[in-house]
Amino acid sequence: MSYNSFGHIFRVTTWGESHGPAIGCVIDGVPSMLPIDEAEIQHFLDKRKPGQNRFMTQRQEADQVKILSGTFEGVTTGTPVSLMIENTDQRSKDYGDIKDKFRPGHADFTYMEKYGIRDYRGGGRSSARETACRVAAGAVARKILGGGIQVKGALVQIGEHKINPGNWDWDEVNNNPFWCPDKSMVPVWEKYLDDIRKKGSSIGAVIEVRAIGVPAGIGAPVYAKLDSDLAAAMMSINAVKGVEIGEGFNAARLTGEENADEMYRDDDGNPAIRTNHAGGILGGISSGKEIICRFAVKPTSSILTPRKTVDRHGRETEIITKGRHDPCVGIRAVPVGEAMMACVLADHILLHRAQQG
Amino acid sequence: MSYNSFGHIFRVTTWGESHGPAIGCVIDGVPSMLPIDEAEIQHFLDKRKPGQNRFMTQRQEADQVKILSGTFEGVTTGTPVSLMIENTDQRSKDYGDIKDKFRPGHADFTYMEKYGIRDYRGGGRSSARETACRVAAGAVARKILGGGIQVKGALVQIGEHKINPGNWDWDEVNNNPFWCPDKSMVPVWEKYLDDIRKKGSSIGAVIEVRAIGVPAGIGAPVYAKLDSDLAAAMMSINAVKGVEIGEGFNAARLTGEENADEMYRDDDGNPAIRTNHAGGILGGISSGKEIICRFAVKPTSSILTPRKTVDRHGRETEIITKGRHDPCVGIRAVPVGEAMMACVLADHILLHRAQQG
Amino acid sequence: MSYNSFGHIFRVTTWGESHGPAIGCVIDGVPSMLPIDEAEIQHFLDKRKPGQNRFMTQRQEADQVKILSGTFEGVTTGTPVSLMIENTDQRSKDYGDIKDKFRPGHADFTYMEKYGIRDYRGGGRSSARETACRVAAGAVARKILGGGIQVKGALVQIGEHKINPGNWDWDEVNNNPFWCPDKSMVPVWEKYLDDIRKKGSSIGAVIEVRAIGVPAGIGAPVYAKLDSDLAAAMMSINAVKGVEIGEGFNAARLTGEENADEMYRDDDGNPAIRTNHAGGILGGISSGKEIICRFAVKPTSSILTPRKTVDRHGRETEIITKGRHDPCVGIRAVPVGEAMMACVLADHILLHRAQQG
Amino acid sequence: MSYNSFGHIFRVTTWGESHGPAIGCVIDGVPSMLPIDEAEIQHFLDKRKPGQNRFMTQRQEADQVKILSGTFEGVTTGTPVSLMIENTDQRSKDYGDIKDKFRPGHADFTYMEKYGIRDYRGGGRSSARETACRVAAGAVARKILGGGIQVKGALVQIGEHKINPGNWDWDEVNNNPFWCPDKSMVPVWEKYLDDIRKKGSSIGAVIEVRAIGVPAGIGAPVYAKLDSDLAAAMMSINAVKGVEIGEGFNAARLTGEENADEMYRDDDGNPAIRTNHAGGILGGISSGKEIICRFAVKPTSSILTPRKTVDRHGRETEIITKGRHDPCVGIRAVPVGEAMMACVLADHILLHRAQQG
Numbered sequence A, B, C, D: 001m002s003y004n005s006f007g008h009i010f011r012v013t014t015w016g017e018s019h020g021p022a023i024g025c026v027i028d029g030v031p032s033m034l035p036i037d038e039a040e041i042q043h044f045l046d047k048r049k050p051g052q053n054r055f056m057t058q059r060q061e062a063d064q065v066k067i068l069s070g071t072f073e074g075v076t077t078g079t080p081v082s083l084m085i086e087n088t089d090q091r092s093k094d095y096g097d098i099k100d101k102f103r104p105g106h107a108d109f110t111y112m113e114k115y116g117i118r119d120y121r122g123g124g125r126s127s128a129r130e131t132a133c134r135v136a137a138g139a140v141a142r143k144i145l146g147g148g149i150q151v152k153g154a155l156v157q158i159g160e161h162k163i164n165p166g167n168w169d170w171d172e173v174n175n176n177p178f179w180c181p182d183k184s185m186v187p188v189w190e191k192y193l194d195d196i197r198k199k200g201s202s203i204g205a206v207i208e209v210r211a212i213g214v215p216a217g218i219g220a221p222v223y224a225k226l227d228s229d230l231a232a233a234m235m236s237i238n239a240v241k242g243v244e245i246g247e248g249f250n251a252a253r254l255t256g257e258e259n260a261d262e263m264y265r266d267d268d269g270n271p272a273i274r275t276n277h278a279g280g281i282l283g284g285i286s287s288g289k290e291i292i293c294r295f296a297v298k299p300t301s302s303i304l305t306p307r308k309t310v311d312r313h314g315r316e317t318e319i320i321t322k323g324r325h326d327p328c329v330g331i332r333a334v335p336v337g338e339a340m341m342a343c344v345l346a347d348h349i350l351l352h353r354a355q356q357g
Helices: A038-048 A092-098 A108-115 A121-126 A128-145 A170-175 A183-198 A226-235 A248-253 A329-356 B038-048 B092-098 B108-115 B121-126 B128-145 B170-175 B183-198 B226-235 B248-253 B329-356 C038-048 C092-098 C108-115 C121-126 C128-145 C170-175 C183-198 C226-235 C248-253 C330-356 D038-048 D092-098 D108-115 D121-126 D128-145 D170-175 D183-198 D226-235 D248-253 D329-356
Strands: A011-016 A022-028 A065-069 A081-086 A150-158 A205-212 A240-245 A263-265 A271-273 A291-297 A307-310 A316-319 B011-016 B022-028 B065-069 B081-086 B150-158 B205-212 B240-245 B263-265 B271-273 B291-297 B307-310 B316-319 C011-016 C022-028 C065-069 C081-086 C150-158 C205-212 C240-245 C263-265 C271-273 C291-297 C307-310 C316-319 D011-016 D022-028 D065-069 D081-086 D150-158 D205-212 D240-245 D263-265 D271-273 D291-297 D307-310 D316-319
Touching (some): A011 A128, A011 D022, A011 D065, A011 D081, A022 A128, A038 A128, A038 A329, A065 D011, A065 D022, A081 D011, A121 A128, A128 A150, A128 A329, A150 A170, A150 A183, A205 B248, A226 A240, A226 A291, A226 A329, A226 B226, A226 B240, A240 A248, A240 B226, A248 B205, A248 B240, A248 B291, A291 A329, A291 B248, B011 B128, B011 C022, B011 C065, B022 C065, B038 B329, B065 C011, B065 C022, B081 B128, B081 C011, B108 B121, B128 B150, B128 B329, B150 B170, B150 B183, B150 B329, B205 B329, B226 B240, B226 B291, B226 B329, B240 B248, B291 B329, B329 D329, C011 C128, C022 C128, C038 C128, C081 C128, C108 C121, C121 C128, C128 C150, C150 C170, C150 C183, C205 D248, C226 C240, C226 C330, C226 D226, C226 D240, C240 D248, C248 D240, C248 D291, C291 D248, D022 D128, D038 D065, D038 D128, D081 D128, D108 D121, D121 D128, D128 D150, D128 D329, D150 D170, D205 D329, D226 D291, D240 D248
Parallel strands (some): A263 B307, C263 D307, C307 D263
Antiparallel strands (some): A022 A081, A205 A291, A240 A291, A263 A271, A307 A316, B011 B022, B065 B081, B263 B271, C011 C022, C022 C081, C065 C081, C205 C291, C240 C291, C307 C316, D011 D022, D065 D081, D205 D291
């Protein structure tokens, strides 16, 4: 409802700028008695942390989370969970160059147009650093999902290089610096990204997030559809320009016969769905199949090649962004996408319980 | 926030089933003193109305809108605008066949799983008939946008057949039964869809909606981003499986150099943006360029070819959907997409005024 | 959240003006499978209906409710319940006199200041007629409460004449035209109100609403407290100027010793509370005792004695309101207060189920 | 909407327990370019701070506020303002006695019933310490109100001792430890409260908060009425049991003639209202007169006289609360009530701007 919150009753509000004293989030609506501690949240933050390999920004943020409220003796109390991450590596001097210039393709200009002011240091509020709070919230959301529901993400495309879905191996995802599920693609991406990185360039990517084990019946039929809430959640991640469910844009090419997910009676005598073109959601409500969501991330606009732009005084100029940036922000978007999926599902599971008991 | 409402302060709540006495919507947060009458709303409803040509369902719904509240002496009063459309052509017998069977790819099964009951007549609440209310609300939203902002949509792909963007002609859009902006594509689609229709099949499509004249600075930076609200709005339309802004999924293929929309000083001395890979939105806030949103619609699951399914008692069976359905629901989704864009923009214009005056 | 809705997830949106074609409400978040029909809702509307005795306005509104959506084969489907009441007795000529003059103590002036326009016929949206929608929504809310929770209201004060709480008899409430629980007060009020009525005057009142059978643990600790939601709900009823829970304003006079509701072990070995100064709510959460809420209603501003005022052109003048008004609107506020209590409780029961299962 | 937030678009979310590391709030929807610093917020927090005189709890909380986000170079940026107050004086041993016992009249029992767990140290989330966050948010809200609107509060009743409204002197309010506007009442309250304090008892109170300078037209007509939002805001403050606007409960005793606030043409030729029985709000919308709101605070349940209760195992026992408590929490509720009024007004001013420009 407000600008910096999402979720209906599992509701996350984030705050903080890249170069202020801290960033954080407040999570409201968390059920009580869920065991949670800082280490468990930290586990997910560490997956998103910069500087882990040469394909990520070399900033060194500890991203150490503190629980400030909402737990007592190791479990949640039902009151708001406040999480804080102090900003430690804030080399403000790196950003002095962009103090007065608008980076092309960046939010610098639009923030200025909207607010008449912007915290130019590291992108301020528009910094992807905000996504650390999403990851932290996602760790709490997973406690609501419980062991029966798994949310997992992978990178499926960098530039023109798409994985072969036939090679998908979840075990492979943690074995390479890209969260890549296709072993054969790893060396291709390594070589390709090294080249991008050395040129000071950047490249886009596609991420796929799946939820396994979501029972049928979760979601809502018209506006807070499970898929429309997922679309909003993913599109709200920095640099995302597209979101798909199931067949996604490919559905435009299919006939009704091809796209229909036929039903059958499973071994337990329950109705079941054979294929999953729908990506696990029909009419805004989960079907019991895997929920499959993909989103596209544009290349970061912070590159070393000079680009034409204007400064805040309206003068034409050029800009090079010298900061330590990600050649492919899509890599670090994988744990963020997982977190958003977890938050949306937790919210809808509570909503379903509210209405239907 | 709730299941059947959307918008933050320009807030639309829809109600009604396909085969109940009526459908309608309540629009809250409308500024006072806007001139509006039923004819103006009807104009947009007529664009979406079924039965206008052979490429649409042959249902004959008058879709006549009544204003029940919120206006006085021809202008809005600031109180809720209640709109109602009575259901007139409700051939319930057509749907008797699907009373107990779940249509593959349809919400029949998931509604049943969620609610334990469903109004099977014409899809009940999951019917695309609900979108008539969106179109009506969009007509009211356009009054808030005023003359300076235009929202226009077009169909850009049916099946494998994409338009040539170089042929784009807005004037052509109203000259063919497809809202197609590329004259050369019209005969191709005609032939292709006739074939689909005669086979009792269906096909997917892609719709593009643009807003021209939106000033820079509209939107919000983190969760209620203009693009994330658009994504939710479009994804909430029946049958939509994907949403893109600007380059969309193609952004995954671009380098930072290619994707950067360089800035310059325009003739009035104001900062301006040259290209529009971003689709008019940076950091969730409008940039002053055209806002460009595309969404993909799957083929309707109501087809004449028998599909395997189960009935509500869990028995395996086959189903043919004999109702009068659209061979390509994407056509009628064009005015719906326009309406959703208009509603999102109206909402964000009011939100911006709230915060920034 | 928006202007014409209330409730968090059992969410009611009302619309309609006193002299438009109809009024109505949309109720979202209703669980499925609740049996409900028009007769059941009508039962509660009839309690509020004008013209039932000489102490009420002599307007003759049938107040006949129609269910337009959200039920199928006699039960709710989980989709929005849309209710409509057509306006039948709209003697617009009665209101011609106040077309241009602001009634002192009425919303005429403030609506004009806010919106620059007002539907002057019968008060338009500010008419107490809107409360019929609340009563209808309350009837649906009661289905969620089930048989175990009863919500009952009574009139406890008219002018200076307060009932004796020691005489409270719920059975008496339906035996007199005032919903008075104290038999000995009925003749006093009859004589007193006849006098007020004959003078064309009006008088204030106090209503008490109780909920019996609410289990401990319903509510929320800080802002959406059960008592703060009740306060908002009651204060939103036309003409209400004060709301109390339990001891209410009298609590200002009590010491901690007097006000403490001591606890004991009941016959079943469960913790229990002896007295109920708190009115059944501690820290925003129900305690298991009766929930007791009182609200004060001002005298209607529509009286026959001339009052000094100004017209919309700013000229000083006098006004007499000739319409058919209630000498004590507090009487008809009793079923409205009950309905608001039922809605707040239904909402919080669903919210509790969401968070705590 | 959620449990720990209030406001529609000026939206405050608070978090934190009395004896955790910190408490705080996130304020969303703040317009940009408002000058604000920690000292300005601290000024209001200091008014609420414990230990300032013998009529307050002797806890020594520094209540030092830190701005963690949302400002840059001394002004707001339009992004969420995050405020934190670290807990410094947390004598946990004082509360060991109440670890297992429910204090009569306290939220101990209801939290346990709702959540199955409670942070018993200092009341945890139900501690009045949470109100420090309200005061901090109120300081930010006042920046939106600007210089033209003043929000001021006073204590008008302790126990049976009411001030004489005829003696009201705003200048006197800051001259005594009670925020008492009636000089003649100060010695009476001193003697009375000393007696209460020495007995280890407590007493209730009534607070009046006024807003001066609010223009006509602010508010909303039906559910988010200015008065219903004020009622919710005040009732959500710890220990509040009743809320009134203008005449409040006294309106029940008045006739329509007595209660009517007649209108006239003021010296500038504008419509004006003579008396102010309505307390500045008609039909949920401000009338241009002073907004007057009163609320009653119960005596704190933490007293030295033993009270009968049960422990968490259901055994009957007695309890004495030995902590350092306020003999009359109403005193420290004055700046809290002011803050809530400021927040509600700021929210409605932004809402009005949204809808009506």
